[in-house]
Amino acid sequence: MTQVRLDGRVALVTGAGNGLGRSYAKAFAARGAKVLVNDLGGLAQGGGRDPSVAQAVVDEIVSAGGQAAANGDSVEDGGKIVQSALDHFGRIDILINNAGVLRDAAFHKMTEDDWNVIHRVHLNGAFQVTRAAWPHMRAQGYGRIVMTASGAGVYGNFGQANYSAAKLGLFGLAQALAIEGRSKNVLVNTIAPVAASRLTQTVLPKEVLAVLKPELVTPLVLLLASETCQDTGQLFEVGGGCVARLRWERSAAVAFDPTTEFTPEQLLEDWSTLQSFEGSDHPATVADSFALIGRHAGVKLQLAPQ
CATH class of the missing domain: 1.10.287.4290 (Helix Hairpins)
Structure with a gap:
């Protein structure tokens, strides 16, 4: 069986202080990658800052023998995050756009701020980080990018018009980048994960969350982030041990x-x-x-x- 390794690669994971991002960061490091753990340390609804959140994950990785560094910038300042990866490790090979917040409200009650915050973090944040990483990946002839969409973006969901629009927007961004990046060996795919996290604990019952461990999403992300994967422009549903392509x-x-x-x-x-x-x-x-x-x-x- 081919083993998926990431030796010598540098991975940047946004929103890596908790849940899915934390699981990705630890798994990347365990398979040989150097990891920049990015997390603003803010609240699930946006706002706030706590640099200890990212550092705690770095401490876990280092104590397990891996290599990692912490970054506490907002994804809205994507250039700073990518520069931090370059400063610490000299390159960037893998980008996982995972950071997110929630501002759920029925559309007739949704404020303009509810709409704008979600788009600033999810869609514009991914744009900012990806745009900063893109020229480095193109120049080195290698890159793997994973966008995080959602079933709410694919199918819609009550009370999540803002979130649904931003998440489907991320898929559209990924599709265009997959076309532009292929000739430079920069591959871009999208996942629509379902996992227990700060963002899902308010919308899913406890008995469901119990079987939706973030670690059951991580294997797909590891594969998409590796040299082993040669596919691009694809969308996957993943969660609870189930993986399907849409x-x-x-x-x-x-x-x-x-x-x-x-x-x-x-x-x-x-x-x-x-x-x-x-x-x-x-x-x-x-x-x-x-x-x-x-x-x-x-x-x-x-x-x-x-």
Whole structure:
């Protein structure tokens, strides 16, 4: 059996002071990586700062014989975090965008601050850290990035319009970066984990949390962060010992003559066909989307050369 090792690699894990991030950081170090443990040490709802949170994880890693350093910057200051990794270890090979906060509220009660805080931390925070790491990974011809989405982003969830939008945004960011990074061996994948943490303890019952150990998500992250993995642009659900890959599914198209206008009444007549997934396919690129339209319109649609 091939052993997944990370010897000589430098891993940066954001939000690594608790839960999933802590589990990732300790596992990376145990498999040979040098780890920058980033955590602001704030509250689950945002706000506050405690540098001892990241340092405590570093102390655990070092006491077990690993190499790690602590960083207490906010992901909104992503450049500082990446520079800290470079200052301590001289490079950055792995980035796990894991930091997050929650501001749950029904949409009619959601404030603009509730919306903005979630996007600043989850989406803009991941952008800031990734943008700072990106040129270093491209220059060295190696990088592994994991974005943390959520089932709430994939499917939606009551009271989490802000969180759902940001999490699906992270998947979109990952998909674009997967395309741009492949030629430089910078691979980008996304996970939608379910695990016991400060963010889930308020929305999941205790008996469910008991079987959702963060350590049951970590093996997938280890694999995606390793040289062994050569896949990019993929999305995985993971939790409770279960791992599954998700993909888009498209129903068979209802097509009309593109040289004349069609009516909503005509579309209504074929609505049941549109709603059925019999004869579906699984588009994976923008080109696949264009191809469907072009095929029915009798023209060739393609993106401009990059």
